[in-house]
Amino acid sequence: MKISNETIIEMYEKMVKIRKFENRAMNLFAEGQVGGFVHLYIGEEAVATGVCASLRDDDYITSTHRGHGHILAKGGDMKYMMAELFGKETGYCKGKGGSMHIADATKGILGANGIVGAGHNIAVGAGLAAQYKGTDQVCACFFGDASTNQSTFHEGLNLASTWKLPVIFICENNGYGISVSQARHQNITDISQRAVSYNIPGITVDGNDVFAVFEAVQEAVARARKGQGPTLIECKTYRWRGHFEGDPTVYRPEGELEQWKKKDPIPRAEKYILDNQVMTQAEMDQLNKKIDAEVEEAVDFALASKFPDVASAVLDVYTDIVEEGRTR
Amino acid sequence: MRELTYGQGIKEGMRIKMLENPDVFIFGEDVGLFGGCFGVTSGLFEEFGEKRVRDTPISEGAIIGAAVGAAAVGLRPIPELMFVDFSTVGMDQLVNQAAKMRYMFGGKLKLPMVVRLPSGGGVAAAAQHSQSLEAWFTHVPGLKVVYPSNAQDAIGLMLTAIDDDNPIIYLENKTLYAVTGQVEDEVKPIPLGKANIKREGSDVTIITYGKQVYDSLKAAELLEKDGIDAEVIDLRSLYPLDKEAIFESVKKTHKVVIVSEEAKRGSYAGELAAIIADECFYECDAPIKRVCALNTPIPFSGNLEAYVLPNADDVVEAVKSLF
Ligand SMILES: Cc1ncc(C[n+]2csc(CCOP(=O)(O)OP(=O)(O)O)c2C)c(N)n1
């Protein structure tokens, strides 16, 4: 498949954006400026990027607890994300959600999610709505390897395949659910095999190769838009950081991380870009600088923003009812 | 006496019973190799091995369901869900199976299982990792519910819970795990349904459990400065409930404030208020007050979370409103 230079550059930019955003978030957490549960996407950038490059603005995604990469890839704005990590009123969720619950309805981002497995069926619902209304929108559903042991995974695939819904199930197989390695949580190595039970295409791709992800998703999206139903795409990848910031990662065999760092998706894309003269080194450096500045701007924006007024705590529970605030 | 954290207390209770009875075993997400998301089971995997301290896949339905099946045929499982919020995923197994099997089958089965559920807010974990859902469990006939507030009670209640032949919901407050307390060298089992008077007083009865025991004791100290002598009752066991201890106290003080971290609407605090109104109304000379969280999900941002959750000052204010 010939990928246009424009798309290649766009994907490279997205991956670098995610990496730099996550590195900054990591430092902010270490400095105690950002709290709560923070799950970073470093090392897995090619997955979200390769997937979202095949989506339109009006397509949907469902995300997970490890959502920053998905949101950036789908066009989320760094400023509002960063502000949400800080719990500021200018954040995507006005400070109510934090890292684990970022959503942007205007970009079809149906939310990062704190419940493992909750996205599978929400994605099915978004796909159902597209089919119901007769649009050709699709929904990409991101989820981890360990989430495929929830009943929701099986229920979602069954429903989507039976009703031929336009859902692309993207499994980010990073080999672990927190401390439990894949070999200890399921009796298979290729999660794409599970597609067989639902009679839908299931494929495994190198999740650290953004072009491989892109190609696989292009095909799945085309099928979905034509009403040919869902696809399960397993992307093999690895998270560089602990499960959450603060995780001592005692469960990792020695050398495993180093092996995976050699497969870093970003230098791999850079090599392709240089070899094929899509960009020059100088252009790439320029782009990196631009993104550095963008990340700093986002941090400045977050820092300059205010914490939400406490009166806002009782808003947004319902569309209409405002709950009672403190009398005290 | 010795000093233990609340988390260590929970572990000690399980460990004692595991040493005593080979049918007692633990399973849940990351409870083994990792020692539990909050470190409560740390060391047990090494001590008892993978057979008795098992890491499970992320499958809350299977975790609770497998506990039900194993208990039904004679084991004494201690399943852990990482957060009480995830009980929703295993709720059928808990509510329609664990709680009902004995009754439906005419008393033919025993279900000795202790489900550990870390609860509560205050750690910036936001709406899906911060809830206090005790009312859901106390509402279901067939479940017993305990909620220790300190290391000593954590051990004593665990010992009793594991020996009990019924499904027990063992709630833990995650802000208390590192809180230390004095523990007897050999802790005795604490019977379920026995409250603990944490502070004797004559002017008002503060009924609470879990983390709010600390808030209430702090409030009692503040109230003392204003000449109000508060009695603080730590329920420890929500069902069975020590009605006697509650009524005794109300007969003495004639004023009641109930403190919990739940969203107020439909809370167990409401049930407690109803029981007192129902059975002890004429002993009260003021409205029965509840101090709870606001009726919202738990927000992420620190100032919003603090605004939503109850604290010691709220207890002080509620008590003062009765005088
Ligand atoms: C229903 C539910 N169970 C457990 C958890 C705790 N938890 C959060 S992330 C996680 C591991 C998820 O693993 P995986 O799906 O592979 O995603 P990854 O973190 O590897 O990206 C667990 C157990 C949760 N949030 N929700």
Ligand SMILES: [Mg+2]
């Ligand atoms: Mg994983």
